[in-house]
Amino acid sequence: MKTFRFLDFSVYKKTKSLYKEVFIDTKNWRRENWEIGDQIRRALLSVSLNIAEGSAKRSDKDFNRYIENSLGSINEFVSGIDIAHDLKIISSKKRDEFLLKSEIITRELGGFSKKLRNS
Numbered sequence: 001m002k003t004f005r006f007l008d009f010s011v012y013k014k015t016k017s018l019y020k021e022v023f024i025d026t027k028n029w030r031r032e033n034w035e036i037g038d039q040i041r042r043a044l045l046s047v048s049l050n051i052a053e054g055s056a057k058r059s060d061k062d063f064n065r066y067i068e069n070s071l072g073s074i075n076e077f078v079s080g081i082d083i084a085h086d087l088k089i090i091s092s093k094k095r096d097e098f099l100l101k102s103e104i105i106t107r108e109l110g111g112f113s114k115k116l117r118n119s
Contacts, residue, residue, distance in 0.1 A: 006055040011108035015048045015070075018101050025094065033089050040080035046073035047105070064116040071109050078102050 006012045022044055026037035047070045054066025078099060085095040 004052075004055075006052045009051060009055070009112075011105060011112060012048060012051045014101070014105050014108065015044065015051065015074075018098070018105065019044045019048060022098070025090075029089065033084075033087075036080055036084050036087070036089065040077060040084065043073050043076040043080060046070070047077070047109075060116040060119045064113055067109055067113045067116060071106065071113070074102055074106050074109065 002008070019041070023041055026041060029037045050066040050070040050073065054063040054070075057063045057066065081090065081095055081098045081102075084090045085092065090098075
């Protein structure tokens with residue numbers, strides 16, 4: 001087994017790319033918006049970290065628990081983005097862009113989870 005196999009996973013790469021984009025977009029938010037920006041970043045970072053940590057587990061069942069945690073975290077990210085939009089911190093265009101990328105990640109995580117459950 002490759003030592004850091006998660007580095008080759010498409011869903012990991014997409015999540016990492018989205019995190020970099022979100023980090024750049026939120027790092028200079030005004031002080032009163034810092035809290036939600038921090039939570040949004042942490043939720044999305046959690047997706048990548050859970051994929052990486054789970055990939056080191058010895059069984060698919062154990063790995064799947066981390067993928068399920070990633071699914072929870074991507075939903076937390078989407079909720080934060082939706083709230084930031086309602087507070088007019090981000091534009092509708094930016095929200096929709098983040099939601100589309102989140103949907104792709106969510107579908108890949110769901111497929112990954114299904115594959116792990118069936119193996």
